Amino acid sequence: MTTKLEVDRHKLYDTDYLRWIETTVEKLRVCDYSNIDWENLIAEIEDMGRSERRSLESNLVVIILHLLKWQFQPDRRSGSWKGSIIERRRRIRQTLKDSPSLKSYLEEVLVECYADAVEQASAETGLSVETFPQSCIYSAVEVLDSEFWPEFLPDETIEE
Known part of the structure; x- marks a missing residue:
């Protein structure tokens, strides 16, 4: 079952990529791991390689x-x-x-x-x-x- 938070994280990735990056970086800095869009973050890191x-x-x-x-x-x-x-x-x-x-x-x-x-x-x-x-x-x-x-x-x- 997909939660509203997961939908919001994916929506941000799809609608404002730069804002998604900034938000993800900030969440990583403050160790807010439970609110990170892990699926897209992992895909982005793989794509970097x-x-x-x-x-x-x-x-x-x-x-x-x-x-x-x-x-x-x-x-x-x-x-x-x-x-x-x-x-x-x-x-x-x-x-x-x-x-x-x-x-x-x-x-x-x-x-x-x-x-x-x-x-x-x-x-x-x-x-x-x-x-x-x-x-x-x-x-x-x-x-x-x-x-x-x-x-x-x-x-x-x-x-x-």
Whole structure:
């Protein structure tokens, strides 16, 4: 059976999110645990973790995308590609500083992010997907290394 208090807590979450956050924080501060909207609080905390992982993935895809473009279209290198790589590396380093446990997640999703970046690089450059190596050609260390800028090697063979 749902009580009026439970309905009011859920209603506030649905009608005024900021007020719900402020109210929840205040209740936590004064240890008023019996009046906390636990269901939505737990869902929000879980979503925060998913959001951090999605942000990491998004930044990783953009870095790899621009590294691929940098490497496979050397005649079109631009300051915007370089700036984007630098900015996304900074974002990921800050994220890993704040949440070191995401480092292992970065290693886990590198291959998936590489595949996404290849697909996007092909779309943006007009180059065939087959132009790019099928397997990830960058390590996590290289992707985040501010000194790493891949060079195009015209006679290098693409591994399948």
